[in-house]
Amino acid sequence: MGVAYKGDGNKSPPNPKKLYRAALELSNQCDSLLKSSQIIDLFTPENTAVRDKLRSVAERLMFPPTQFSRKGEDLIWKKGFYDLITQCRATKAHQSGSVRLLYRAHLMCAVGYYQQLLLKLQQQYRLNLCGVVDFAHDYSAVDTLPEAMIKEGISAVHRCLLYLGDLARYQSETEGETYKSISKRFYYQALLITPEEGRPHNQLGTLAGTLHEGLDAAYHYMRCLSSTIPFPGAGDNLKGVFNKVNSMSKDIMCSPESYTPTRRFLICFLLLADKLSGPVSMSEVDQLVRSLGGDFADCYNDNPSPFSPDLVLKIITMVIMLAENALAPEGDSVQPKLLVEFVMELMGTLLTVTIQQLREVLSSPEPQLLQGLRGNNNSDLDERLLRSLQAISTQPLLHPLKILGDWIKARHHLISSNISGSFWAQFAEFLNLLPHTQLLEKVVKTGFRNLQQSVALPEDVNVRGLGPLSTLHDQLAFPPLSPDLEIIDEFALRVLCLKSVGQFGAHLRPRPGLQHDISRDFYTPIHSKPQITPMNDEERRLQMKTMGRLKLQMDVKALECSASQFDSLSPFLVPATSTVCLHLRTVKLLVATQRSVIIIPKQVINDLDGLKKSRENHYAREAIKYFENMFKNGNWWLRSQGEQETLPVKDQPNSPEMACFLNVLSCCLYLANKSQGIVTLLVPDDAVSAAKAQKSCNQPNNYTGNLPSGELMELAKRYGIRVEGALEFYSKWTMSSRHGKIGRGK
Numbered sequence: 001m002g003v004a005y006k007g008d009g010n011k012s013p014p015n016p017k018k019l020y021r022a023a024l025e026l027s028n029q030c031d032s033l034l035k036s037s038q039i040i041d042l043f044t045p046e047n048t049a050v051r052d053k054l055r056s057v058a059e060r061l062m063f064p065p066t067q068f069s070r071k072g073e074d075l076i077w078k079k080g081f082y083d084l085i086t087q088c089r090a091t092k093a094h095q096s097g098s099v100r101l102l103y104r105a106h107l108m109c110a111v112g113y114y115q116q117l118l119l120k121l122q123q124q125y126r127l128n129l130c131g132v133v134d135f136a137h138d139y140s141a142v143d144t145l146p147e148a149m150i151k152e153g154i155s156a157v158h159r160c161l162l163y164l165g166d167l168a169r170y171q172s173e174t175e176g177e178t179y180k181s182i183s184k185r186f187y188y189q190a191l192l193i194t195p196e197e198g199r200p201h202n203q204l205g206t207l208a209g210t211l212h213e214g215l216d217a218a219y220h221y222m223r224c225l226s227s228t229i230p231f232p233g234a235g236d237n238l239k240g241v242f243n244k245v246n247s248m249s250k251d252i253m254c255s256p257e258s259y260t261p262t263r264r265f266l267i268c269f270l271l272l273a274d275k276l277s278g279p280v281s282m283s284e285v286d287q288l289v290r291s292l293g294g295d296f297a298d299c300y301n302d303n304p305s306p307f308s309p310d311l312v313l314k315i316i317t318m319v320i321m322l323a324e325n326a327l328a329p330e331g332d333s334v335q336p337k338l339l340v341e342f343v344m345e346l347m348g349t350l351l352t353v354t355i356q357q358l359r360e361v362l363s364s365p366e367p368q369l370l371q372g373l374r375g376n377n378n379s380d381l382d383e384r385l386l387r388s389l390q391a392i393s394t395q396p397l398l399h400p401l402k403i404l405g406d407w408i409k410a411r412h413h414l415i416s417s418n419i420s421g422s423f424w425a426q427f428a429e430f431l432n433l434l435p436h437t438q439l440l441e442k443v444v445k446t447g448f449r450n451l452q453q454s455v456a457l458p459e460d461v462n463v464r465g466l467g468p469l470s471t472l473h474d475q476l477a478f479p480p481l482s483p484d485l486e487i488i489d490e491f492a493l494r495v496l497c498l499k500s501v502g503q504f505g506a507h508l509r510p511r512p513g514l515q516h517d518i519s520r521d522f523y524t525p526i527h528s529k530p531q532i533t534p535m536n537d538e539e540r541r542l543q544m545k546t547m548g549r550l551k552l553q554m555d556v557k558a559l560e561c562s563a564s565q566f567d568s569l570s571p572f573l574v575p576a577t578s579t580v581c582l583h584l585r586t587v588k589l590l591v592a593t594q595r596s597v598i599i600i601p602k603q604v605i606n607d608l609d610g611l612k613k614s615r616e617n618h619y620a621r622e623a624i625k626y627f628e629n630m631f632k633n634g635n636w637w638l639r640s641q642g643e644q645e646t647l648p649v650k651d652q653p654n655s656p657e658m659a660c661f662l663n664v665l666s667c668c669l670y671l672a673n674k675s676q677g678i679v680t681l682l683v684p685d686d687a688v689s690a691a692k693a694q695k696s697c698n699q700p701n702n703y704t705g706n707l708p709s710g711e712l713m714e715l716a717k718r719y720g721i722r723v724e725g726a727l728e729f730y731s732k733w734t735m736s737s738r739h740g741k742i743g744r745g746k
Contacts, residue, residue, distance in 0.1 A: 125153025198227030393491030685725030
């Protein structure tokens with residue numbers, strides 16, 4: 001099957017050592033040309049002929065295989081193609097003029113050469129790569145070679161695919177972004193061939209660049225470093241991504257409202273990954289983890305699809321990798337519980353979104369047929385039922401949920417104590433919205449038997465090689481050995497895998513999380529109660545003594561701070577329009593404290609409607625989306641001003657700005673009169689600073705609304721309304737709560 005040497009007459013093939021020496025001489029000649037010639041002279045017919053001859057001689061070292069095959073392969077790439085490409089890119093001579101055309105032709109020649117070489121390698125080593133590479137022949141009927149030779153052939157094909165990926169990446173610089181997708185395709189094919197190799201992930205990270213604030217690049221560099229055979233330069237590449245993130249994080253901490261929730265989450269998530277990659281400050285990590293969970297949920301509150309399914313899978317994979325580092329025996333610098341809870345919180349958000357999407361789909365007539373199949377063992381699969389399955393098979397978040405479910409099963413002995421009853425309740429609700437198991441088993445002809453998956457799904461291929469899932473992956477058939485699955489087959493197999501997590505939860509010991517009614521295929525959560533060991537008389541006496549001492553301490557402390565406590569609290573907070581635009585995140589944090597009710601005046605809502613008309617104004621649009629979602633779902637701590645919640649103001653407006661401010665002030669007066677307490681008007685901190693310095697603040701109103709002037713703030717104070725900067729107010733609340741002066745609402 002090899003490529004035979006075609007000599008002259010009856011001469012035998014030349015000695016491999018002589019061929020290798022000839023190749024080295026040509027290699028030295030290529031080096032001399034690079035050093036002594038102008039860029040354009042390197043493309044002359046004479047110099048091109050030297051490279052062509054080098055490739056011809058070096059290829060004869062590969063076919064048939066010799067002890068110099070790998071060296072010949074390296075010479076073809078480095079001296080035949082790569083060195084010239086590097087020279088052009090380093091001098092940027094390829095960007096214009098005649099060199100640009102010659103450079104593009106050189107790349108096309110290289111692509112054609114390696115596509116042909118890929119076919120020769122398959123023929124030489126009798127490799128059946130159908131379904132894995134684009135240029136494949138079926139050699140399954142041909143006798144196979146020894147295993148050692150097959151491994152050599154697979155390694156050569158792997159490198160050939162990397163060369164093609166690199167060439168397409170270089171072509172994207174001159175031919176356009178389309179070639180990036182071609183490059184990505186070759187790199188992923190290289191991963192299918194040898195998933196233990198980390199270099200394809202490194203190349204994918206380089207290709208991703210700053211996409212999604214650098215998260216895609218960081219993902220691939222982390223996957224590369226965790227591979228069985230990591231690429232040495234991936235660590236420095238990852239540090240480069242983190243350095244850029246750190247420079248952005250300083251700005252995001254100062255003005256978080258200037259970033260969309262999605263962008264803010266991506267940057268802060270990468271910042272967390274950076275913190276966990278070096279010496280760890282637990283206080284910083286704890287703060288980041290606890291804020292990121294809420295930020296991830298905020299992304300879905302503001303946008304039903306803030307991330308692509310591929311990006312969500314990358315985020316989930318990175319979170320699992322971070323948690324795995326903490327769970328490792330040597331990873332005791334970070335509390336594993338903290339990161340495991342973070343994983344479960346993200347999974348909870350994905351479940352919430354998926355449950356809502358499934359309910360919307362199931363509300364249509366045809367998918368409701370699936371609900372009627374519960375407990376019906378004799379239902380036939382007709383065309384309408386298949387259409388119903390098709391309707392819910394496109395849910396994008398089922399892919400990452402499947403991977404999270406696999407991780408829970410793989411690491412249950414380490415994380416089961418951190419899985420709450422509320423999670424199992426939510427997971428049961430999710431499972432009960434999915435089609436009946438018996439229906440799915442009729443659809444799935446292969447890949448799942450006895451609660452065990454045997455065929456890899458696309459998400460399994462993407463995370464292949466991830467340490468904690470290696471045991472599962474060893475049992476799966478991956479391309480080219482796996483059968484081709486239709487979309488409906490993939491969906492049914494994916495749901496069966498998710499239902500196996502429910503079965504797993506029902507059989508957990510000593511405390512199962514779920515109960516499964518097999519006849520109805522219905523799950524219910526088990527709310528286990530902690531076991532209480534009875535106390536003896538001495539233990540009970542000591543407990544009562546301790547409780548009495550603590551009660552006395554609490555009473556004394558309450559008496560000491562009662563005066564300052566009631567002075568510092570406002571039952572109602574009213575943000576101005578500019579506050580909502582500039583400090584929306586602070587408003588959200590105040591809502592989350594559940595200490596004061598935040599009222600949004602109708603004037604503020606009207607202002608936001610006007611401001612959002614500017615296409616560039618994301619401040620107002622983000623605020624409106626948040627308020628609409630909160631008002632729709634209902635929240636005790638945030639509501640809009642009622643129709644009757646207004647009291648007249650004696651002062652008359654002398655400007656449009658003052659007229660708007662008086663409408664907000666009339667809302668504050670009503671709330672103060674109703675509660676017989678303090679109402680705080682929250683304004684941007686810049687406005688407070690300007691008023692103290694007796695300076696005017698002329699903030700353009702096409703984005704955030706005018707900042708209230710010092711005169712208007714003094715007017716509010718004359719009516720008994722407290723005026724404070726939003727950031728300063730939240731900072732005071734935080735400090736007070738830490739010292740026990742303000743308690744959380746009950």
